[in-house]
Amino acid sequence: MGVTKRADAQRNIAAILAAATECLSRNPAASTSEIAKEAGVGRVTLYGHFPSRAELVDAVFVHAIEVGEQSLSQVGLTGDPREALARLVESSWHLVDRYAALLVAALDTLPPGRVRELHADPMARVEKLLERGRSEGVFRSDLPVSWLVSVMHNVMHGAAGEIQAGRLSSGEAAGYITATLLAAFTPPGERVT
Amino acid sequence: MGVTKRADAQRNIAAILAAATECLSRNPAASTSEIAKEAGVGRVTLYGHFPSRAELVDAVFVHAIEVGEQSLSQVGLTGDPREALARLVESSWHLVDRYAALLVAALDTLPPGRVRELHADPMARVEKLLERGRSEGVFRSDLPVSWLVSVMHNVMHGAAGEIQAGRLSSGEAAGYITATLLAAFTPPGERVT
DNA sequence: CTCTTGTCGAACACCACTGTTCGAGTTACG
DNA sequence: CGTAACTCGAACAGTGGTGTTCGACAAGAG
Numbered sequence: 001m002g003v004t005k006r007a008d009a010q011r012n013i014a015a016i017l018a019a020a021t022e023c024l025s026r027n028p029a030a031s032t033s034e035i036a037k038e039a040g041v042g043r044v045t046l047y048g049h050f051p052s053r054a055e056l057v058d059a060v061f062v063h064a065i066e067v068g069e070q071s072l073s074q075v076g077l078t079g080d081p082r083e084a085l086a087r088l089v090e091s092s093w094h095l096v097d098r099y100a101a102l103l104v105a106a107l108d109t110l111p112p113g114r115v116r117e118l119h120a121d122p123m124a125r126v127e128k129l130l131e132r133g134r135s136e137g138v139f140r141s142d143l144p145v146s147w148l149v150s151v152m153h154n155v156m157h158g159a160a161g162e163i164q165a166g167r168l169s170s171g172e173a174a175g176y177i178t179a180t181l182l183a184a185f186t187p188p189g190e191r192v193t
Numbered sequence: 194m195g196v197t198k199r200a201d202a203q204r205n206i207a208a209i210l211a212a213a214t215e216c217l218s219r220n221p222a223a224s225t226s227e228i229a230k231e232a233g234v235g236r237v238t239l240y241g242h243f244p245s246r247a248e249l250v251d252a253v254f255v256h257a258i259e260v261g262e263q264s265l266s267q268v269g270l271t272g273d274p275r276e277a278l279a280r281l282v283e284s285s286w287h288l289v290d291r292y293a294a295l296l297v298a299a300l301d302t303l304p305p306g307r308v309r310e311l312h313a314d315p316m317a318r319v320e321k322l323l324e325r326g327r328s329e330g331v332f333r334s335d336l337p338v339s340w341l342v343s344v345m346h347n348v349m350h351g352a353a354g355e356i357q358a359g360r361l362s363s364g365e366a367a368g369y370i371t372a373t374l375l376a377a378f379t380p381p382g383e384r385v386t
Numbered sequence: 387c388t389c390t391t392g393t394c395g396a397a398c399a400c401c402a403c404t405g406t407t408c409g410a411g412t413t414a415c416g
Numbered sequence: 417c418g419t420a421a422c423t424c425g426a427a428c429a430g431t432g433g434t435g436t437t438c439g440a441c442a443a444g445a446g
Contacts, residue, residue, distance in 0.1 A: 033433085188386065240404090
């Protein structure tokens with residue numbers, strides 16, 4: 001069939017995707033030359049497979065989300081919502097830590113809203129858990145769920161920033177984040193665990 | 194004396210500073226042409242007063258910090274640490290809301306560490322209040338102060354992002370932020386106010 | 387083995403920006 | 417009023433990226 005790519009082309013596409021993930025994770029502003037070099041491929045070849053830098057970034061980001069979803073979908077969300085949240089944060093944190101710079105690249109390359117659009121699934125997971133925790137009275141209901149989600153994102157990305165600046169170690173981060181969020185989500189009048 | 198600038202030069206410098214604040218607050222990547230035009234001044238004149246775009250950004254940022262300090266220094270920090278924090282957040286939030294984009298400009302223009310360096314005073318104020326709250330047992334002591342400060346910053350800047358994205362109104366923000374931070378800073382075992 | 391598909395490097399056009407230079411004109415200041 | 421300080425537009429050089437074109441060449445598919 002005419003649609004199938006040749007074997008070496010497929011290999012190169014994979015190599016470019018991997019190299020782009022690597023480069024953009026180090027430097028969100030990495031150029032196509034850098035990425036092509038890292039992939040062991042000519043710049044022309046790169047443009048042969050991805051029409052523009054933006055579309056490459058998009059592809060890389062989509063792939064990262066898929067990998068993340070695979071990991072996140074294995075986290076059990078039943079039982080005590082607080083413990084479930086701790087598990088979810090633990091898993092999410094590893095992804096944020098790994099892909100923080102990639103997110104920056106996507107944020108200032110892709111059209112506005114695109115990043116959020118691709119985050120729909122992971123966000124829905126968090127929202128659902130928060131909703132359940134609220135109905136069981138262990139998470140606060142005096143603030144919108146969307147705000148709580150935003151707080152979670154910002155605390156995690158803030159932690160990634162602290163690590164990059166060398167003011168926090170990867171090991172400590174997860175504990176700090178969960179402790180902070182569990183307290184932040186506690187309903188007024190209740191005791192912080 | 195030879196050091197004094199001519200009157201029109203001083204006016205232009207002020208106009209450039211104001212225009213830069215305005216432009217960079219709208220678009221962190223604003224060019225020198227844009228800024229000069231907004232100031233009603235030729236690009237050459239701009240370079241006559243500021244050796245480079247970076248030094249202009251630095252000057253604008255320094256000025257913004259000074260203005261902020263003036264406002265922050267009037268916040269009373271005595272009494273119940275929780276109420277003091279609420280007051281401090283209220284004031285800080287107005288500044289963050291106004292200068293969020295400017296911070297981005299500074300962050301990716303100025304040398305690493307410069308922004309933090311200029312934030313030394315406002316940060317010291319927050320740290321001092323947090324320390325006092327800890328010693329009085331109303332803020333948690335199981336996490337480093339530096340982490341708590343980072344959480345405060347990230348929650349506020351996250352709120353600014355939500356506003357820019359149109360998912361949050363300026364009016365609601367301050368309340369959400371204080372409610373979130375007061376809970377997050379509550380010591381484990383204590384009740385959230 | 388043949389032919390299509392893909393690859394490569396070098397060169398090119400293009401763009402938007404920074405920072406500089408020039409010379410002529412204008413404005414404050416003493 | 418005279419001079420030094422300042423301003424202006426236009427034009428220039430330099431930089432660092434994106435995306436394209438070319439022609440020679442290699443490699444996989446049938």
